[in-house]
Amino acid sequence: MQNINLYQRERRSGGGPRPRQMQLGVALVIAVLAIHGAWQGWELHTAGQAAVLAEQQAGQAEARLDVVKADFREPMLDPRLPLQLAEREAENRELRRLADHLKTLDAQRSTGFSELLQGLADRHPPQGLWLTRIRLQAGGDEMALQGLTQDQELLPLYLQSLGQSSAFSGREFARFDLQRDDSDLLQFRLSSQAVTEPDDE
Known part of the structure; x- marks a missing residue:
């Protein structure tokens, strides 16, 4: 009969990292830390240079500001300015x-004569009375009528007829001349001005 020994000693395999792996891991960690430290140092160096440049620029700006402050003079109000402004206004x-007055005169010149002339045309003199001269000035504000009549009673009738026209409503004549000429006709002159007008005939 054969005996079989089923009991064998187990050999435990070595657990955990080996010394060489440990050395490689430590070296890798040291390398990573060295690279990170170098990067941090470079960033600190760059930030330091930026801070120095910023300080220099700030100093230059302050120096320029001091120069501007030294040259600055607070403006003073000229006491003559209010008076000059009042004069300009x-x-x-x-x-x-003046411009409004000129516009008014221009409007009178363009429209005033036509209304008066239309009024004279609408109130034609009666037979026996003739207008020989019509003079309009100042946009129609100044007017002179000159003519002849065979009968002096026709003149008041004609003036009354003119007064009924809207163009002559409220108009008054400051001068009235009436004299007989060599042809035995009555020569009349009506004027809105009392001064003697030159005779252009």
């Missing part, structure tokens, strides 16, 4: 008033 008001 008065001149502008006068120019506006």
Whole structure:
């Protein structure tokens, strides 16, 4: 009968890293830490240079500011300025008033004559009375009528007829001349001005 020994001693395999692996791991960690430290040092160096440059620029800006402050003079109000401004405003008001007056005169010149002439045409003189001269000035504000009549009673009738026209409503004549000429006709002159007008005939 054969005996079989089933009991054998187990050999334990060595667990954990080997010394060579440990050395490689430590060397790798040291290398990583060295690279990280170098990077941090470079960033610190770059930040330091940037801080120095910023300080230099700030110093230059402060120096320029000091120069500007030294040259700065606070503006002073000229005491003559309010008076000059008031004079300019008065001149502008006068120019506006003159411009408005010129516009009014221009409007009178363009429209005033036509209304008066239309009024004269609508109120034709009666037979025996003739207008020989019509003079309009100042946009129609100044007017002179000159003519002849065979009968002096026709003149008041003609003036009354003109007064009924809207163009002559409220108009008054400051001068009235009436004299007989060599042809035995009555020569009349009506004028809105009392001064003697030159005779252009």
